[in-house]
Amino acid sequence: MRTRPLKVALLGCGVVGSEVARIMTTHADDLTARIGAPVELAGVAVRRPSKVRDGIDPALVTTDATALLKRGDIDVAIEVIGGIEPARTLITTAFEHGISVVSANKALLAQDGAALHAAAEAAGLDLYYEAAVAGAIPLVRPMRESLAGDKINRVMGIVNGTTNFILDKMDSTGAGYQEALDEATALGYAEADPTADVEGYDAAAKAAILAGIAFHTRVRLDDVYREGMTEVSAADFASAKRMGCTIKLLAILERAADGESVTARVHPAMIPLTHPLASVREAYNAVFVEAEAAGRLMFYGPGAGGAPTASAVLGDLVAVCRNKLAEAKGPGESAYTQLPVSPMGDVVTRYHISLDVADKPGVLAQVATTFAEHGVSIDTVRQQGKDGEASLVVVTHRAPDAALSGTVEALRKLDTVRGVASIMRVEGE
Template identity: 70%
Template sequence: MKPLKVALLGCGVVGSQVIRLMHEQAADLAARIGAPLELAGVAVRRLGRKRDVEVDPALLTTDAEALVTRDDVDIVIEVIGGIEPARSLIVAALSKGKSVVTANKALLAEDGATLHEAARQGNGDLYFEASVAGAIPLLRPLRESLAGDRVKRVLGIVNGTTNYILDKMDTTGASFTDALEEAQTLGYAEADPTADVEGFDAAAKAAILAGLAFHSRVTAADVHREGITEITATDVASAKAMGYVIKLLAICARSEDGRSFGVRVHPAMIPRSHPLAGVREAYNAVFVEAESAGQLMFYGKGAGGAPTASAVLGDLVAVARNRLAGTHGPEESTYADLAAHPMGDTVTRCHVALDVADKPGVLARVAELFAKHDVSIQTVRQEGHGDDAQLVIVTHRATDAALSATMEGLRELDIVRAVASVMRVEGDD
């Protein structure tokens, strides 16, 4: 049987594992596909560099464009990341009728439309399971297993770095800075941690998930994004005392009327009894709520060379089978064409801690302000007294706009010395 030729773009943490597995599992892969795979070339930035895997030097090239458009190449695997040159290379490959497997969440969230259109025109496959939640099979279940159901909500921990940091803060009482430093020492966070701690990475994944869940086109610009840098050890301790844990969540939720959806990434308090609360260290987990299936959860390693390579190879087997069968997998599905609504329209709940003057009438004035904005209060608790008096309030569900207006109003109240913390509450409805 004629081998299928595979071009690999990138030979870093993921790429080297892809090469190792293609080599070690060659016989299994050939049996599962129905034809052997052959590595046609590996595009790298520098030829002489030491790598984690042995590669025939004759396969290495710095001319990625020539590689992806070579006539004998059937499938291109892109694991270089970033917008350019990844986009141009993927489009070039797809335009020449190749199939592409990519782990590039940033590119898919920024300009997935261009890639999908190129796949459609070239009649090839564009598969990207590895782009969200690493090894966890999540996109294929959303795209295929739930194709006969209506997804209502996706709620997930999709960034391992921030989960590691928040888990350390929760278990050891560490500050954000100390927990980040530990994550950097252990290799869970990069020297410049912005993409992770400011939620950009999770936002790209949220955009991809929302697009699949709601059969609509979603980009990173549609995602409301807040990071975890402002979270203090006090916030974490206070959540803990109330039976909650703080997690950075990616949330994609269909609106009540089904005509739009919200997509957002922000830290939130979730009850300790929620299955996502038990997701420790750098693990990922995603809750999916569908109309008929009910609640589903997917859990596993969200990053790392071997887990990501496992997802890439699963896609590689699928697109290889499709090529042999002369067909392709499901195309991008955007028929529902729903739009993301603004964050203000999102319905959520809030936990607020207020430093207040300890005198009669304070609670009445605070309660009046909530009522004015139509935000109803679920619980209120007074802690300390005198200059240390604090009101801790948890609201019922309201629009984010009403909640924000309430917080604004609280900051202006003379009896409120400071709004010590505001945190959304999720996962208990």
């Protein structure tokens, strides 16, 4: 066994970084045995050096991350800073100085993954990022390595624990959105500013990364269609229950039937209670991967939190250190297909539409005609009226999203339609 330790620079020491440092210390002997050489935490770059960090030698702490990377003896950098800068510059600096990188930075990888992969490839180094997608759940490596000989056609899953917690509480307790969000905030599942989670930005970044891996093509954050879940209401859940469904915020990535394009989207959707994703509770994540030979695979577990995310980071650290010892590198970017990302309008699925309408004869016929004129076939209709007002719930057969959008715009112009209360896609059937 090699006796000189592999030296690790930790960039960032927040919730995840502090757990990484703790596990590196408490499991040092096990990590040495698994890697074949000792690993040593050689420096910790932070913004606030005065903060007390239990278990970390204050002599290791620095505010100069660039100097830490340039000092000449670092083998691996772990980037858990998050955001675009300075993370991007620090990662490229690491590659320039012969340092492989383990990152948990979904936002950066979704935006600039191609450039970072190219920099790693040019330097003959590793870029690993299991922790960027689904916390502790092994997902990136199985898709990138275990399924490398298969053809993935679809990925659908819950990839944000905060939103799943909120929707689960709305479903199980009848709480409204704000009440469920307040509980998530009080329990530490939601940030003080929950926008990235509830508006789907976090899930969209993860979707971009997963789509690139699944379909061997470059998918950026801007390619992912995104809708948040702030408009989901108790009435939506009541309608879902009547259909034998619940509501989840889903990331859905699909290869077109002809194999010539892909789609990537994040939005709330109704799914049948019989679907495995419907039973994913609290802040857990779960992802379905559908491959040509392997069939349907489900990956389930905690998708966030310091210790679960640190587990994924340490798994990558072990893999990268093993590669260093073997003078090898792991898989890099695979983007040979160069498939175009189709717009949301091309996506074909079912829809649940709730309308507020006048309670008088002929309204249903007028609404049905509008659907027919736009090529959207109706599956079921439920009408409920009182005191001159009525609600009309329409569930369609599968139709292109563009056709549905045109239908909704036409419905809004009808004198008999007071408003479109909600529009939700129906998935997983």
